[in-house]
Amino acid sequence: MRSLLKRLPCLAAPRRGCRCLHSHSNRRPLLSTFSRLCDDGPLPAALALLPDLAAAGVRADPVSLCRLIKLCVRHGTASDGRLIHGHVSGASNTVGGAPHNSLFVSNSLVSMYAKFGLLDDALELFGGMPQRNVVSWTTVVAALAGAGGRKEEALRFFVDMQRDGVAPNSYTYSSVLGACGTPRVLAAVHASVLKVGLDSDVFVRSSLIDAYMKLGDLDSGRKVFDEMVTRDLVVWNSIIAGFAQSGDGVGAVELFMRMKESGFSSNQGTLTSVLRACTGMVMLEVGMQVHAHVLKYDRDLILHNALLDMYCKCGSLQDADSLFKRMPQRDVISWSTMVSGLAQNGRSTEALKVFDLMRSEGPAPNRITMVGVLFACSHAGLVGDGWYYFRSMEKLFGIQPEREHFNCMVDLLGRAGKLDGAVKFISEMNFEPDLVIWRTLLGACRMHKNANLAAYAAREILKLEPEDQGARILLSNTYADLRQWSDAEKSWKAMRHQGAKKEPGRSWIELGKQVHVFIAGDFSHPCSAGIVQELNRLIRRVTDLGYVPQTEFVLQDLESEQKEDLLKYHSEKLAVAFGTMNSVEGKPVRIMKNLRICGDCHSFVKLVSKSEGKVIIIRDPVRFHHFHDGVCSCGDYW
């Protein structure tokens, strides 16, 4: 009887004002139409029925309402959502019987507000709910964990729910793990996962992996992964993405291979991470193999942008360009990638041309596009163009210059040797210069051998960051450039005092499916003997073309023979020798470096490209050098 009453609410507790007698004949069709529209849409038609329902005093069932809310999240707007919310809270007063806005519906509404980014509305609704269950709490925790800057609140709600006697479930844990921003908190939550026995849940596991990886704790992430019995695709993707993001590209690719061996096929997420790994390590060969898999996702813009970036960062501009032209859609990211890709590869004029094309037929540029544009100007010494774009950013594109753009301008002026202009520019900024700005200025001082200004910039850096060894290194290198050995030594001493070491120069090169690493002055590579032999051969060849070791690039006060020796075994020279001895006819040699290439290696590689008739591409942390027939794409301006 009770269930019958539930199904026919008009028979239960008839009240004054209830219009059931009149509307009985059409309320069922009304309800069933509404319920059908909630299932399949269209949303506007379903929304249009809400006033009719209210007028007829008909109460929609919670299941339909929840579906309607979902439909609204998918196809509607926040104001549609508010409309539904308004209907639900109003309707609860019109009909007797059980409370209308059931817990289910309220939970859906909270989730809806969160998905529209209206976190405060979500929290307000949550705060006013008469009851809350684990779903309500989890919805809020997930919303806060997903919002940048509100992770602390997510953790607080996670604690509060337990104080309230509500036990977290696997949904809650996988949400809250995204809010664990310190190793301590993560360890505590992990312990709690183990205690309640949810550690075999794949969702919880993948969140755990992701959380460890995001904190840079690869070992713990790997451990959680290795201990898993049943893995799914997302778990594989989590671990691969973690390795790719932490800069262990080789590890990421190895895991990708293992994943395929285990019989999993990749999806867009996997491929994007693997591409990122390839991009980071200049693994063009692997990247091109991934390209073959990408073909079947021709509508995935993210994936295509990643592919585009991979080609740019591997210095393969033809591939990037032809991909860019063939892409079915291009968004602001595709265009920005192309602009900065060209700029970093020393093709500033083309970068600015692409930008012009973007202005006429592409999407509106954003602040990142403008960083690329200014980068193009600064690396080609186009001071006038740089000023023009900087000054007109706001008027032409509605983009207010931010710190990053100011920094580009300091770089532009500094690189062009206008150090006084750069200092003036800094002093006229309407905010305090930060570390990045001072470092940029310091880099320019090093480039133009201005020790006084370098010392000033370094002092400013050390004021902000007393442990900053990079500043001391740059400063001492500047002194060394000028052969002011005692000043250089002072700076080195300060560093040694703080227990710092200069980061060793490292170069990478991909051969087949392997990545070979070379460290300056290190001969542990199995082919070392052959490499040194090849290097000597190259040195003889380029000496005939006029190469003289430029020992001023060895930045320590040593006897000149020792200096030559140190120079000779810079990591990029070892990598170049390895590259030429294993090179394939018609294919460029591609090398990646962790530090900026030194002037001596730069002229050495120029000559090697001539004597061997080989294109050599070296990518350093900020830009690319394409060496071809004795010339470098950077025009010796870097």
Next chain:
DNA sequence: GTAGGGTTAG
């Protein structure tokens, strides 16, 4: 009704 993985610059 609630949950996990991916892009651009510096």
